[in-house]
Amino acid sequence: MPVKARDRLLATAEELFYAEGIRAVGIERILAESGVGRASLYRHFPSKDDLVVAVLEARDRRWRAWLAERVEALGGGPSAVFDALAERFARNDFRGCAFINTMVESADPDGSAHRVAADHKERVVAYLEQLLTAARVSEPDLLAREFALLVDGAIVTALRERTPAPAVRARRIAQALLAADGAGAGNG
Amino acid sequence: MPVKARDRLLATAEELFYAEGIRAVGIERILAESGVGRASLYRHFPSKDDLVVAVLEARDRRWRAWLAERVEALGGGPSAVFDALAERFARNDFRGCAFINTMVESADPDGSAHRVAADHKERVVAYLEQLLTAARVSEPDLLAREFALLVDGAIVTALRERTPAPAVRARRIAQALLAADGAGAGNG
DNA sequence: GCAAAACGGCACCGACCGGTACCGTTTTCG
């Protein structure tokens, strides 16, 4: 557990929010499990919503860094993304995508939490496009959106099936798309 | 608005749950907007959870009937599923899939609401397999799971992009899969 | 070493949560 109160709050809140949902976890729980005093929380985060945003922003940075690192380690190709996902799905504390979950839970699209979550997804799409550009596909922007759809589909399916199988399923589809792109444009 | 208290409760609860989330909507709201008395609610549904389950079961039946009807009207082929989805995504009250949302919101996989939601998805997969079998693909069970992944991916993406575009994106992928199946097995 | 900042503990706030009990009225149906 981190030393500073702020860091302990972020770590505890992230864990609880992800495991049980944002609405389901009260301030009381976060205070109890982090050992931080009530006043200290509100000194760092004026409201629960500010805490939520801070948690999501930190998770966004960490998650994308993790993905880039794993993709690199797994060969660097676009479909390595799904091998990385398979690792995530296998973890027994896997509970889907924190950002999808946030957009589902906080329905208002104009809410700050919802927007942070939507921003995360766009950054992931941008990363996928960069990956596909490096792989020299003919239409990286189109394919990036299709890959993103596969990623989210795999995550949601894994949440429901509770096995890593959806990752390999999505990977198979992704490679079919890459093959079709290669056949159509003559590269690969 | 339906006449009987029970039906009004189900209609009001379904609308509010879908629009704002299950946890976000209190019993008070449902009573106020349905015009039903407090005692009447608890006469029909012993707890909020029972109400949630009843709402989801009704929605499951209605949703699958709607899908089958639209697919039939749109040609009856497997990829008509995505044309049906596009209609759904275009509605301005679209807020994703009520069952995915339920599984996200009620984290506990053993909870009744979560199980009803999971059951719904399996019934959809079964329907897809039936559709693909009729279309004489070589591996209907494998393809059904892939189609289901595309469906959920499209729904989640539509929730985030707030346009019907993900439906046509998923449709394109689906047809690539059908084409690959036809090429590999020599049917189509 | 000392001032200032960061901290944990506690009491308290109004509002709302899901749920119970009892009331008198309306509707249904034999």
Next chain:
DNA sequence: CGAAAACGGTACCGGTCGGTGCCGTTTTGC
């Protein structure tokens, strides 16, 4: 027509929600 069931309204319950204010203690940094 009359009994029984279904109903809407209200007061109330304990518990929890997010948030504020004040206290004395610990830690930090000059």
